[in-house]
Amino acid sequence: MKRQIPLIIVITLGFMFVAHTFIPHKASVAFYDWWVSWSKAISPFAVILGIMSLTMVHGTKISRKAPNWQYSALTLFALVFTGASGFIWGTSEGTPFMWLFKNVQMPMGSTMFSLLAFHIASAAYKAFRARSAEATVLLIAAIIVMLGQVPLGMAISKWIPETSSWILNVPNLAAKRGIALGVGLGMTATSLKILLGIERTYLGGGD
Amino acid sequence: MFETISNLIAAFLTLCIFSFLYKDNPFYKFAEALFIGVSMGYAIPLVYENAFLPFVYQPIFLQGKLIILIPSLMGVLYIFRFSRNLSWLSRYPIVFGMGIVGMGVPMSMHSSVLVQMRSAMLPLDNINTALIFIGTVTILLYFFFSKEHKGVYGKFTNVGVWYMMIGFGASFGYTVMARISLLIGRIQFLLGDVLGLIK
Amino acid sequence: MSNIVPFFEKMQALDRRYIYLVVALAIIIPLLIPFNSKTYVTEPTANVYKMIDSYAGRSDRAILLSFSHDASTMAELTPMEVAILRHCFQRKVKVFTLCFMPAASPLMDYALNIAKEDYDVQDGIDYCNFGYKPYGLFLPILLGMGDDIAEIVETDAQGRKISNLPIMTDITNYNEMNLVVDFAASSAVYSWIVYARARYGVNVAAGITAVMAADNYPYLQTGQLVGMLSGLKGAAEYEKLVDVFATHKNPDGTIGRSYSKEILQESWIKLSDVDKRVYKTARIGMNAQTVAHVMIIVFIILGNIGFFLSKKKKEQEMM
Incomplete structure (x- = not known):
């Protein structure tokens, strides 16, 4: 029963949504409005999952005094402090909450990903090898696109940005369309499997 | 003055993250831990203000729509996700949202498959359209794994591989660009906003 | 030859931190010593510009900017925004902003604050920030805006009832808010294509990180995407378009002129x-x-030269 009732809900709602997509009847609109108002009321609670999972992981590290547990304490402190600052002083421009975003979260978030620039450069030097004809084609296409994107490409010859644009609009388009069609069919199949109760991993473990 | 101090703190944290390039170190670990906590922490008041107040508190307590208590209680069931015995309760808020997958079937079939196929079947009146057509068909053949890629069939699928290599090359070129852009953004911050060296 | 091979072998084993140093210098030096370079405007970017420009001065047209990214990709996407x-x-042009992830919420304020500094525009009249809405409402809002924007979005970032705001005069649904530009480092834009475009025919454009750009070309060809800004290059192109046309000072003292391919090709900012x-x-x-x-x-070239030389050496040794 613990699995069956949720499954029945998904299947019933799913088929009602299929019907709603095709039938613009008053009842179908009413169903949709009901679903939206309930979804809205459920939505804020999803944030609990994130908070709980973070608290549990780091709480366990602290209580077990695992190596580097001090950093976990810092994470939890930052979590509580940031959350509290939003409740106490508000979340608009000029509040401590916004200050934390602009001077702590934003610079670190953007720097984390910028590290990848170094890694890709190192990989370009150490790993991108023209080992086969296919790999050579890949590298040549990449080099043309790279040059085509920057002003230097245009300065060398107008053919560089034009070739780059042709690569993107013709062979690349065909490749991505072939892959997208496969993915699109796959997604439709997965959705159908959920709808028919064949795919159930979203229910999680247990009985 | 306040602006300068704020910028310096942001710059210090930026450098803490960059220090990872040399090797893992306490500065990096400090910044990473702080980042995770702040990121999660600041979602809470935002969700409270933008979702809890307008969609739960106001309808129930100000407008007296008591029926909204049912989905709200359903939302509370998320708490049991990590419980060993009661985790099944958390399935209810999840499946309620899953229902919309029913709309996804016809809609994604239309946009991701049918419209794409229609454009792949344009009259082959110029070389590029013909090339796109050949590429799309040969790639689809390549992904057809029930038949061994040998002989004439193998030649066709091989054409598909070449198309894909060009496609991956284009993606790779763009990826290099993207990663470099992110680094440029950070260095612009350090040189421009903090040190005032970019005019 | 005998000298070259050991040199390249040594180079192959070079500590990655030297490479990192070269990367840092390749970016720092051109930023410190600026030079003018010509920005080549591509068609997908120009198409977004032209469509937005066609709404100029109309009270019954608006655009929606959907922020689907966090601070990690700001360097590419914020200049576009x-x-x-x-x-x-x-x-x-009436403009709305909206996001479905908490991390994007301050980014909307950030972009709005930078952009509005030089303009006499008012929140609720010339633009409106719908604010952050939980991700669970992504599809309901995306679809609901096809019927009635004010009803589904309800409140803006400041908690005001949207239906009472002057900006909503003449704006009901996607018929008026006829263009959505989604800024993302993910495939978020596909949801707009699959649901909003397919069902209500709204025009969708993407402001996308370069990583995702190559994947979107099939959608550009079908018209499911009316245009696209790809990465920092797309942002640079749009900056140029704004300078060449929207903020151009005409000889008669007025500001702004219409898009023209010829003017664009000749202009040099x-x-x-x-x-x-x-x-x-x-x-x-x-x-x-560029650098x-x-x-x-x-x-890539140096790495490959080293690779082929050592491969050749190995082959010779084998013989």
Whole structure:
């Protein structure tokens, strides 16, 4: 029963949504409005999952005094402090909450990903090898696109940005369309499997 | 003055993250831990203000729509996700949202498959359209794994591989660009906003 | 030859930290010593510009900017957002902003604050920030806006009832808010294509990180995407378009002129003529991008020379 009732809900709602997509009847609109108002009321609670999972992981590290547990304490402190600052002083421009975003979260978030620039450069030097004809084609296409994107490409010859644009609009388009069609069919199949109760991993473990 | 101090703190944290390039170190670990906590922490008041107040508190307590208590209680069931015995309760808020997958079937079939196929079947009146057509068909053949890629069939699928290599090359070129852009953004911050060296 | 091979072998084993140093210098130096370079405007970017410009001054047209990214990709996407917002403010195009992830919420304020500084625009009249809505409401809102925007979105970022705001006069649903530009580092834009475009025919454009750009070409060809800004280059192109057309000072003292391919090809904007750095961030960045791309290409070539030389040496030793 613990699995069956949720499954029945998904299947019933799913088929009602299929019907709603095709039938613009008053009842179908009413169903949709009901679903939206309930979804809205459920939505804020999803944030609990994130908070709980973070608290549990780091709480366990602290209580077990695992190596580097001090950093976990810092994470939890930052979590509580940031959350509290939003409740106490508000979340608009000029509040401590916004200050934390602009001077702590934003610079670190953007720097984390910028590290990848170094890694890709190192990989370009150490790993991108023209080992086969296919790999050579890949590298040549990449080099043309790279040059085509920057002003230097245009300065060398107008053919560089034009070739780059042709690569993107013709062979690349065909490749991505072939892959997208496969993915699109796959997604439709997965959705159908959920709808028919064949795919159930979203229910999680247990009985 | 306040602006300068704020910028310096942001710059210090930026450098803490960059220090990872040399090797893992306490500065990096400090910044990473702080980042995770702040990121999660600041979602809470935002969700409270933008979702809890307008969609739960106001309808129930100000407008007296008591029926909204049912989905709200359903939302509370998320708490049991990590419980060993009661985790099944958390399935209810999840499946309620899953229902919309029913709309996804016809809609994604239309946009991701049918419209794409229609454009792949344009009259082959110029070389590029013909090339796109050949590429799309040969790639689809390549992904057809029930038949061994040998002989004439193998030649066709091989054409598909070449198309894909060009496609991956284009993606790779763009990826290099993207990663470099992110680094440029950070260095612009350090040189421009903090040190005032970019005019 | 005998000298070259050991040299390249040594180079192959080079500590990665030296490579990192070269990368840093390749970006720092061009940023410190700026030079003017020509930004080549591509069609997908120009199409977004033209469509937004066609709404200029109309009270029954608006655009929606959907922010689907966090701070990690700000370097690529924020300059696009600022450029498009500037375009809207300059040409009096009604603009809404909306996001479904908490991390994007301050980014909307950030972009709006930069863009509105030089313009006499008012929240609720010329633009409106719908604010952050939980992700669970992504599809309901995306579909609901096809019927009635004010009803489904309800409140803006400041908690005001949207239906009471002056900006909503003449704006009901996607028939009026006829263009959605989604800024993302993910495939979020596909949801707009699959649901909003397919069902209500709204025009969808993407402001996307370069990583995702190549995947979107099939959608550009079908018209499911009316246009696309790809990465920092797309942002630089849009900045240029705004400078060449929207903020152009005409001889008669008026500001702004219509898009024209011929004017675009001939025009040359000197970076030093643009006073504010935030209006040329992407173009300054593209200078460094040029040097960095050349560096990566040189790395690939050097790496491959080393690879082939040592392969040849091994083959000779085998014989």
